[in-house]
Amino acid sequence: MMNVFFHDEIPEPLSPAIASSTRLKHQVFLSFRGEDVRLNFVAHLLKALKDTGMNVFFDEETLEKGEQLSQELSRAIAASNLSIIVLSVDYASSKSCLAELSDIMHRNDTQGHIVLPIFYHVDPSHVRNLGGSFKKSFNGHDSNRLPQVQRWKTAFAEVGKLKGWHIGGGKFDRPETEYIKDIVEYAIKKLMNRKFSSASAELIGIDDQKKKILSLIEQKDSRLIGLWGQGGIGKTTLSDVIFNEICHEFKGKCFLLNVREKFKTQGMESLRKDLLSKLLNQEIHVDTPSIGSTLIQEMLNNKRVLVVLDDVNDSEQIDCFGVKQFGDGSKIIVTSRDRQVLKNGGVDKIHKVKKINDNDSIQLFSTFAFKQLNPAAEFQDLSKKFVEYAQGSPLALRVLGSNLYKKSRKEWESEVDKLQEYGQPKISQILRISFDELDELEKNIFLDVTIFFKGSFREDVEKILSCYKGVVCGISNLIDKCLLDSRKSRINMHEMLEEMGKDIIREESIDPGKRSRLWSAKDVYQVLRYNKLEMSQINNLQLHHSIFEGMINLRIIFFYTTGLVWYKRSTKKLLADQVDSLSLPDELNLNPNNLVVLDLSHGSMEHFWNDDDDQVLVNLREINVVGCKNLRKIPSLVGTINLKILNCSGCESLVELPSLHHLASLQMFELEGCHNLKTFPVVPNHFLHVQLDKTEIEEVPESIEHLIRLRELLLRNSKVKKVSRNISKLESLRRMVLSNCPLVEFPEIPGCLRELDLSGTQIKEASLSLVSLSNLRDLKMSGSSIQKLECNMFGSKEIPASPSFRFLCFDTLAILGKAIIVGALTIQKRRNK
Secondary structure, three states, rough: EEEEOOOOOOOOOOHHHHHHHHHOOOEEEEEHHHHOOOOOOOHHHHHHHOOOOOOOOHHHHHOOOOOOOOHHHHHHHHHHOOOEEEEEEHHHHHHHHHHHHHHHHHHHHHOOOOEEEEEOOOHHHHHHHHHHHHHHHHHHHHHOOOOHHHHHHHHHHHHHHHHOEEEEOOOOOOOHEEEEEEEEHHHHHHHHHHOOOOHHHHOOHHHHHHHHHHHHHHHHOEEEEEEEEEOOOOOHHHHHHHHHHHHHHHEEEEEEHHHHHHHHOHHHHHHHHHHHHHHHHHHHHHOOOOOOOOHHHHHOOOOEEEEEEEOOOOOHHHHHHOOHHHHOOOEEEEEEEHHHHHHHHHEEEEEEEOOOOOHHHHHHHHHHHHOOOOHHHHHHHHHHHHHHHHHHHHHHHHHHHHHHOOOOHHHHHHHHHHHHOOOOOOOHHHHHHHOOOOOOOOOOHHHHHHHHHHOOOOHHHHHHHHOOOOOHHHHHHHHHOOOOOOOOOOOEEOOOHHHHHHHHOOOOOOHHHHHOOOOOOHHHHHHHHHOOEEOOOOOOOOOOOOOOOOOOOOOOOOOOOOOOOOEEEEOOEOOOOOOOOOOOOOOEOOOOOOOOEEEEOOOOOOOOHHHHHOOOOOOOOEEEOOOOOOOOEEEOOOOOOOEEEOOOOOOOOOOOOOOOOOOOOOOOEEOOOOOOOOOOOOOOOOEEEEOOOEEEEEEEOOOHHHOOOOOOOEEOOOOOOEEEEEHHHHHOOOOOEEOOOOOOOOOOOOOOOOOEOOOOOOOOOOEEEEEOOOOOOOOEEEOOOOOOEEOOOOOOOOOOOOOOHHHHHHHHHHHHOOEEEEEEEEOOOOOOO
């Protein structure tokens, strides 16, 4: 076996032979099975590497006899930043090759070591699944009962999952010299961009443009830099890569996505507040069109910041953020499809984002169509046709490639025929073909996300669209096809795909009332007026329940504005924000068998429906009434047997709750900030956590003993005066917080309790037993009225307090795991002598 490596830095001491010959070498390590490829492919690859000016190291020529080869190679890998692994037919038969690969993959996992696999005359799936000739090799290692075999298997399977080059060697395959040229060029790019540790699709084709923009950023006269180009060309990706690479150099940073869209939905003031608050690390409110506050201006002037304003379509969107106020050395990157917008916005330098070249297009397309960096030999001709149709658009390449993954050649040819119908198709037509091939479930999910859920949390979308059987798989399929994107738990899509989705809905009918989804305020108003639904941006709208009577397929309603609202007839989903009616009684005659989510957060209603109505909401999963300050009562939930979430936080007027004991599926129950709630709620026995902070609850009742699984009870800043002795029966309770409660008697705590917070209480005396202290680690009583603290273990003992605290029994300190906090003093655990 031969090994070649190049490196600049040596993290560990090497042998003199290696150390003297590697100081000027680059950071590449080449691993291969010599008997398979030494005299052909690898020989040509080594020559190509030498021709680039790199110094190539041959271990058998440099290492002295008797040296431990594996140790030297491990050090060589450690001294490298990139490894090229040539996986040939007999690679896995070599123990030293497998040990080498295992070391490489370990460094890839722990240190970000770059790995580029080459599948030379082997099927990548055989590498991933340890199949083909590799199965026989590993069976042989297993028979020898080598302890490291499992580690080798894991590493081998992992390298098979990485994107690389598949050189099939068939008569339809490219010459190996072309592959070698691509591999060497790609390796050089990766080494020049050492920050990124894997062959990421995000980086293909952007290196040259990234360098140009970074050079603009370095120029002192370039404060505002514009990235201009058509939709789908990669402006956002390019600015994201640059932002992540240089943001650490600035005191403040913010990447503001989709400015054009957020200006419409969120408004200028809210968006500016988000930006300035993030840059200044505090809540900032500016109510005027410009930043008139002298203080805010001075704070911005003193801060060197990096800001990206993505997808701007109006120069005023640049001005309103106060970019002129940012400190010296600040850099603002603005992306737009309209060059005139950038000019009018005062941009100093404009960079036109170019289409990616043919070679990079093939690599990007292959990354999605084959999960490797080159086309399979039998698909090379068709791959070139798809790349031609994509016209250098990264978005089109991703969507086309994802749509063709694992399809047969016959299916590929059919896709080409569809594209040829358009002659020279536009990107939108390419995207439309991908949509047309979706099944009905995927089409509906795509259109729902387009209109209602772009930017929403994925979990929420799955929950609200649970009326679709298979919604979770449907969303995953759309992500796999690159028609949706999921980052940081949110669902998103490219603006070109969003525009396409809206065009598809418009094409359903000229009459908005006959379309499946509505989002334009003008269209909604016309539909409602002529009784023919999203209701946004319509001021002072008064609705009567009869409007909804004929809408038997209504699934989703969004309310953004105020007004009296009644609902009538079937809805599979209801998502309503800021509803300002006194009640939702008889008029809320939703088809209860279909209601899944009831979100009325920050509304002004005083109650829902009457208990006599006996609503059977068998499919209801969530009730959200956060911030409904006038809500006084939650009605009977006897029929909501599948309810999982009940969030009543901030319901300041809430005084009455129904029994929740029967809700076996309830997972989250929030009551924080319900200032008028006086009675401890009856909750299911399976609850692990109960949070009742800032309530008027005066007593922890005897029924607490039924919460046998309870681990945490929080009643901070409540009105608790008494805790039932039955709490000592809770064998799972680990934490109890009663801080700032008017509690006068030390509670009888269970022996399993680990943390007890009685800070700010009115307890004057406490007597602790050995049983109650057996697991207690933290006892906090700072700010309390404690005057006497006893420990009854070997007879009662009392110890007078020092001026900084009242009374403390030192015998307890030898048992407590961490500390006792009394007054302002923390006393750590005392060692036993």
